[in-house]
Amino acid sequence: xxxxxxxxxxxxxxxxxxxxxxxxxxxxxxxxxxxxxxxxxxxxxxxxxxxxxxxxxxxxxxxxxxxxxxxxxxxxxxxxxxxxxxxxxxxxxxxxxxxxxxxxxxxxxxxxxxxxxxxxxxxxxxxxxxxxxxxxxxxxxxxxxxxxxxxxxxxxxxxxxxxxxxxxxxxxxxxxxxxxxxxxxxxxxxxxxxxxxxxxxxxxxxxxxxxxxxxxxxxxxxxxxxxxxxxxxxxxxxxxxxxxxxxxxxxxxxxxxxxxxxxxxxxxxxxxxxxxxxxxxxxxxxxxxxxxxxxxxxxxxxxxxxxxxxxxxxxxxxxxxxxxxxxxxxxxxxxxxxxxxxxxxxxxxxxxxxxxxxxxxxxxxxxxxxxxxxxxxxxxxxxxxxxxxxxxxxxxxxxxxxxxxxxxxxxxxx
Amino acid sequence: xxxxxxxxxxxxxxxxxxxxxxxxxxxxxxxxxxxxxxxxxxxxxxxxxxxxxxxxxxxxxxxxxxxxxxxxxxxxxxxxxxxxxxxxxxxxxxxxxxxxxxxxxxxxxxxxxxxxxxxxxxxxxxxxxxxxxxxxxxxxxxxxxxxxxxxxxxxxxxxxxxxxxxxxxxxxxxxxxxxxxxxxxxxxxxxxxxxxxxxxxxxxxxxxxxxxxxxxxxxxxxxxxxxxxxxxxxxxxxxxxxxxxxxxxxxxxxxxxxxxxxxxxxxxxxxxxxxxxxxxxxxxxxxxxxxxxxxxxxxxxxxxxxxxxxxxxxxxxxxxxxxxxxxxxxxxxxxxxxxxxxxxxxxxxxxxxxxxxxxxxxxxxxxxxxxxxxxxxxxxxxxxxxxxxxxxxxxxxxxxxxxxxxxxxxxxxx
Numbered sequence: 001x002x003x004x005x006x007x008x009x010x011x012x013x014x015x016x017x018x019x020x021x022x023x024x025x026x027x028x029x030x031x032x033x034x035x036x037x038x039x040x041x042x043x044x045x046x047x048x049x050x051x052x053x054x055x056x057x058x059x060x061x062x063x064x065x066x067x068x069x070x071x072x073x074x075x076x077x078x079x080x081x082x083x084x085x086x087x088x089x090x091x092x093x094x095x096x097x098x099x100x101x102x103x104x105x106x107x108x109x110x111x112x113x114x115x116x117x118x119x120x121x122x123x124x125x126x127x128x129x130x131x132x133x134x135x136x137x138x139x140x141x142x143x144x145x146x147x148x149x150x151x152x153x154x155x156x157x158x159x160x161x162x163x164x165x166x167x168x169x170x171x172x173x174x175x176x177x178x179x180x181x182x183x184x185x186x187x188x189x190x191x192x193x194x195x196x197x198x199x200x201x202x203x204x205x206x207x208x209x210x211x212x213x214x215x216x217x218x219x220x221x222x223x224x225x226x227x228x229x230x231x232x233x234x235x236x237x238x239x240x241x242x243x244x245x246x247x248x249x250x251x252x253x254x255x256x257x258x259x260x261x262x263x264x265x266x267x268x269x270x271x272x273x274x275x276x277x278x279x280x281x282x283x284x285x286x287x288x289x290x291x292x293x294x295x296x297x298x299x300x301x302x303x304x305x306x307x308x309x310x311x312x313x314x315x316x317x318x319x320x321x322x323x324x325x326x327x328x329x330x331x332x333x334x335x336x337x338x339x340x341x342x343x344x345x346x347x348x349x350x351x352x353x354x355x356x357x358x359x360x361x362x363x364x365x366x367x368x369x370x371x372x373x374x375x376x377x378x379x380x381x382x383x384x385x386x387x388x389x390x391x392x393x394x395x396x397x398x399x400x401x402x403x404x405x406x407x408x409x410x411x412x413x414x
Numbered sequence: 415x416x417x418x419x420x421x422x423x424x425x426x427x428x429x430x431x432x433x434x435x436x437x438x439x440x441x442x443x444x445x446x447x448x449x450x451x452x453x454x455x456x457x458x459x460x461x462x463x464x465x466x467x468x469x470x471x472x473x474x475x476x477x478x479x480x481x482x483x484x485x486x487x488x489x490x491x492x493x494x495x496x497x498x499x500x501x502x503x504x505x506x507x508x509x510x511x512x513x514x515x516x517x518x519x520x521x522x523x524x525x526x527x528x529x530x531x532x533x534x535x536x537x538x539x540x541x542x543x544x545x546x547x548x549x550x551x552x553x554x555x556x557x558x559x560x561x562x563x564x565x566x567x568x569x570x571x572x573x574x575x576x577x578x579x580x581x582x583x584x585x586x587x588x589x590x591x592x593x594x595x596x597x598x599x600x601x602x603x604x605x606x607x608x609x610x611x612x613x614x615x616x617x618x619x620x621x622x623x624x625x626x627x628x629x630x631x632x633x634x635x636x637x638x639x640x641x642x643x644x645x646x647x648x649x650x651x652x653x654x655x656x657x658x659x660x661x662x663x664x665x666x667x668x669x670x671x672x673x674x675x676x677x678x679x680x681x682x683x684x685x686x687x688x689x690x691x692x693x694x695x696x697x698x699x700x701x702x703x704x705x706x707x708x709x710x711x712x713x714x715x716x717x718x719x720x721x722x723x724x725x726x727x728x729x730x731x732x733x734x735x736x737x738x739x740x741x742x743x744x745x746x747x748x749x750x751x752x753x754x755x756x757x758x759x760x761x762x763x764x765x766x767x768x769x770x771x772x773x774x775x776x777x778x779x780x781x782x783x784x785x786x787x788x789x790x791x792x793x794x795x796x797x798x799x800x801x802x803x804x805x806x807x808x809x810x811x812x813x814x815x816x817x818x819x820x821x822x823x824x825x826x827x828x
Contacts, residue, residue: 035574036574036575036576037482037484037572037573037574037575039482039483039484043483062483064480064481064482064483065480065481065482065483065488066478066479066480067478067479067481068451068453068478068479069453069457069476069478069479069567069586069588070451070453070565070588070590073487073488074479074487074493074567074569074655075493075495075565075567075655075658076655076658076659076662077491077493077654077655077656077658077659077660078659078662079488079489079491079659081489111663112660112663113659113660113662113663114659114662114663114666149575151484151489151575153483153488153489155488156659158451159451160449160450160451161450161451161563161565161590162450163658163661163662163665163696164662165662165666172483174483174484176484176575224647225646225647226647227647228645228646228647228648231642231645231648231682232639232642233638233639233640233641233642234642234645234648234660235660238660240491240659240660241488241489241490241491241655241656241659242491242655242656242657242659242660243656244489244490244491244577245490245491245492245493245527245528245570245654245655245656246491246526246527246648246649246652246654246656247577248490248492248527248528248577248578248579249525249526249527249528251577252528252579267683268645268682268683269681269682269683269684269686270683272683282577
């Protein structure tokens with residue numbers, strides 16, 4: 001008897017069964033859009049087990065998952081996920097943004113919790129094919145400048161109370177509708193950035209003025225040492241469920257105190273007197289400041305300690321800024337601490353700040369509160385800093401087909 | 415219209431529907447027992463939502479859970495759980511061990527990930543009532559000295575991609591059969607202690623000799639700084655899924671290198687040169703050693719930094735040891751570091767060591783490997799240390815009805 005090898009993930013085997021009961025497309029700015037729980041018509045699933053490997057990928061009607069209460073995911077947080085958007089361009093085309101980077105990160109996240117491996121190029125194809133099924137209806141050509149949210153996820157599904165590497169798993173891709181944030185007044189939403197919209201903000205429409213006045217930037221609460229998101233030797237660099245549930249308590253405390261997000265500090269060994277600035281909510285954090293030497297610098301935390309998520313928006317901003325702003329900005333990934341921000345504030349060297357991620361996109365920060373002190377961050381353009389605005393415009397132009405870029409992957413829609 | 419208050423968890427409303435399709439009781443030492451995934455006939459479920467509060471608790475046939483792919487648990491590790499056992503005594507009675515402590519810890523764990531609150535006394539009653547339904551069949555009187563495993567769990571079930579405190583949740587109690595570890599030869603099982611059996615070990619039968627020779631204690635691999643389980647300001651003191659999935663990688667590395675468990679060190683701020691000894695796998699760690707002053711001391715990590723689980727077996731061992739061994743042992747909860755163990759080993763001051771938890775029970779340690787050095791730990795009684803053996807015997811006598819104790823809660827079986 002031949003020894004069989006577990007089958008690899010194979011996008012070419014994809015089978016599609018269209019739903020017989022289509023759901024209506026919610027209106028612009030409707031409660032359904034704002035619920036973040038109104039799913040599109042379909043889902044993509046691929047089962048895996050340690051003996052047979054990956055089964056046939058299937059797109060079918062969106063439906064509940066039926067799992068035994070003993071399934072690993074319910075007990076041990078054996079889950080990882082990604083967040084992406086499907087954008088409807090002003091040129092009529094639908095696009096994903098650098099999906100191969102999501103596929104590659106999903107693999108790294110899966111490995112961090114012993115979920116099964118796969119060729120990320122195959123996942124990328126599945127992401128594209130699923131988006132192609134849903135795009136025409138869920139971001140119709142009549143709604144350029146809108147998107148829906150794509151959520152790939154993988155769960156450990158084997159039935160056993162013993163903690164162990166995955167023997168069975170489920171890869172799943174689902175989508176939910178999102179409001180068009182450009183059309184919407186300020187709404188106090190959840191503060192994490194793991195999939196929900198931020199405050200409404202529309203730099204592309206900034207010249208019209210009125211909406212902007214409602215969106216004056218985020219207020220961040222710098223975390224106390226009693227709430228630490230991630231640490232060296234932990235899992236903070238992976239997009240896994242375990243990094244999110246435990247952040248709910250400090251996030252609620254911050255919200256209840258009138259803040260939008262937690263600015264996560266890390267005051268561990270070597271950083272006790274000047275805790276590192278790491279992330280904000282579920283987004284990466286960027287600061288533009290004048291250095292003591294007088295340079296204008298765009299700075300964000302390094303990936304070296306493994307305590308921040310290597311964001312795809314983050315990477316893209318670093319890449320585009322080194323090119324677009326090469327005569328104006330020094331662009332650095334570096335450790336920097338909250339006391340550095342306090343000092344720069346005192347010396348009037350803060351230029352602007354923003355958070356960046358798929359969910360929160362690029363959102364200006366107007367205030368950082370640390371140990372009871374409110375540090376105002378300038379918004380030079382009224383509702384945003386100059387660079388924040390330019391970065392937003394650059395990325396949106398790519399996402400909505402107004403700027404030619406290999407970062408925008410055009411879908412061949414069904 | 416009257417304003418309604420969300421209903422509290424109310425065990426008096428419990429409804430029971432017995433299964434029509436009973437599963438056979440697996441044989442002693444059968445593959446089903448060893449699988450840790452063979453469930454008993456029933457499960458207890460209670461739904462909760464933020465508006466209505468807790469619904470009617472129901473015991474019904476064990477069955478799959480049907481949840482939307484957008485449910486919080488699948489993405490954000492909004493889950494907590496407990497591990498308990500239902501013991502069949504040599505006196506014919508079935509018992510739980512200090513279930514009010516599990517109920518109280520479950521509440522603390524739930525709060526750590528913003529799952530709903532409840533009166534732990536109500537959960538304790540539900541645990542007892544569920545155990546009373548299952549005990550007669552699943553730990554029959556014909557099998558004294560055996561147990562099955564009880565797993566209370568709570569999941570965030572609301573459908574929304576936005577990270578947020580639970581708006582809907584499910585409390586669930588399930589059970590799986592376990593092998594009688596006294597009957598079984600050494601088996602290399604999973605190394606965590608989150609619900610699986612450890613190596614077979616039977617101090618109550620130690621005088622018979624033969625089985626013990628196969629159970630010469632655990633080999634622990636002291637974690638490198640690249641793998642840190644928990645951190646001050648994190649969630650290490652809660653029994654939540656997020657503390658488990660991320661430990662799979664280092665545990666697999668340890669197993670692949672021939673070790674049984676990871677001995678988790680914490681070398682953060684202030685402890686860089688002598689990393690704290692915290693836990694072993696999913697169990698608490700105890701050391702008996704001679705202090706430099708010549709006292710014989712039983713030591714385990716303090717709860718103060720919030721980086722270890724406050725184990726119920728741990729607490730019980732501390733309490734009983736202060737009484738039983740008051741003339742022999744100094745019993746302390748204190749910070750101690752791996753270098754303290756290295757020095758005590760060098761100076762021949764190590765007496766014995768063991769891990770303790772519901773799943774792993776009380777299991778002797780024979781070796782700790784740190785930075786390439788194998789530190790042997792004495793097993794004065796051949797397969798166990800003297801105190802380890804006495805502690806095991808004490809606890810088993812309580813659990814199996816051979817010692818009168820308020821720690822053993824006798825069930826009124828159906």
